[in-house]
Amino acid sequence: MNPIVVILFLIIVGLTLVVTYFAAKKTNTASEFYTAGGGLTGWQNGLAIAGDYLSAASFLGIAGAIALYGFDGFLFSIGYLVAYLVVLFIVAEPLRNLGKYTLADMINSRFNAKKVRAGAAISSITIVIFYMIAQLVGAGALIQLLFDIPYWIAVLLVGIMMTVYVLFGGMTATSWVQIIKAVLLMAGTIIISFLVLKEFNFNIFEMFTSMKTATPHGADYLNPGVKYKMPLDTISLMIALVLGTAGLPHILMRFFTVRDAKTARSSVMWATWIVGIFYVMTIFLGFGAAAFVGQDLIVSTNAAGNMAAPLLAQVLGGDFLMSFVSAVAFATILAVVAGLVLSGASAFAHDIYGQIIKKGNVTDREQMLAARYASVGVAVFSIILALFAQSLNVAFLVSLAFCIAASANLPVIVYTIFWKKFNTAGAISAMATGLISALVLVSISPSVMNPVEGAAIITGNPIFPLTNPALVSVPLGFIGGWLGTLLTKESDVKKFAEVTVKANTGGFRQL
């Protein structure tokens, strides 16, 4: 381990702890804990959304995927960006206008039924857990490689940091850690992209021409089909990516940190530009790694290609740039897991404990205490799972989280806002069908069942052919909600008028 890495690493740890110290002074009420008091500006929240969203899977995973599979790796970038149109057009503003701390608040603004709240909390917690294990397992493996320390120490280190941010600094600390990370990540990516383009004499055409001969794939490298050969699998994955973002609890929670729908909207605008520019640059990172590091070295360092970006930094800028990129990767992981802990804790402490068990009769002090206990609980639980899940495929866990979000959360959100006849039974059956079908289909898919012994969790022929079941489970979620509504027929038209007025005007929030 070289000394520059240690110094940069300590600077990031120190800086985020200073932020947490000041945030802790401003975290005295439940509202401050969950939403930073709702006082973030558009650009601040936009950067924080980017920081919350661009996980290690985006930074290291996509750069690696493009380095190894060329065009097919870039498919992720496209899906992850276009998803923000779904967030902007359908979810962001009604969520801000109807909800308080969680997605369940927003759905319950229409139904006010414990079962609906429980359903929304359970699906949120499921998504958070899958996403979190993916991040922690990825983090452990990467930090192990970057800093040459054992896996369990790496996981514990990240786990302790995220718990400290959330426990003491709540949403304020989490937001600023995410903002700092977004700035560092953009800076690192811009520097590497610049250096890559310099190697190609700032000529895009020259870059593409060189890439035709830079890898064993030859000219195919620049065309679709190197990795994804089954059409329905590709389409299904793309559906999960574009619809999943709008159902991810840690992203949805960010919209409660701004004062009104207008600011929620402008934060999506900022996020779209930042995230979009980042994803365009993943092309340079991936191409650069394939051309200047070489696929053999990338694969021999990490079979999934996760080390492509740090290795590229080493080639282009020596030890210092490599250390900087490693430190950025570390900050990236911290910012995402902190957001996840907070959203998991809000589902436990606010939805399940505060609203369902205590029926809303909790003092602010009790809520804060519950939220802090829940944060520690969620953190400890995920750290333990991550220690046992070391061998699980990270990309599979992330795409599963996106698939559950798209199948269990999106249908109920869309129906709640737009469908007049939608009712309590429909809400429950939409969430249950989406969640269960996504989980069941994945557990009988090629990701879990493989005839080659040891290649997957179960040895045997997969019963369901698609790696990502979104193509089937998302429509099932919509059908479930539709059937549940039609079969029971009760509906509250008055309540729908109220929700429509509130969602579209932003008024009457306290009533």
Added chain:
Amino acid sequence: MVVATKRNSKKIERKALPDFEKIEESPGFRNLLKKKKAFLIPSTLLFLGLYILFPIIISYTNVLNASFIGDISWSWVYALGLFIMTWTLVTIYMKKSAEFDRMAHETLKEFNYEEEDNQ
């Protein structure tokens, strides 16, 4: 008895709520919904359509492998087009929503709602 009183007081609170159905049926609010839908429905269909068409085309055909300029193929152009589409639609929506905000504000004013009450 206590429960009954509680229920009564809740009823009184409910009565103090504005008549949301009346607001929803007011011409100003109807117009807002109509204008929003006129923008959001076609644009959502457009971007989802163009987006999902992409994996369908590249999975079932090779047409996008044809050269655009030099070694850059049409697949890259389509992919980057989806980026530009996203930024364009976001920009257009930001412009349009100024009008939506104004109409929402007018509806709230018409029904004597003070926006400061939200804070």
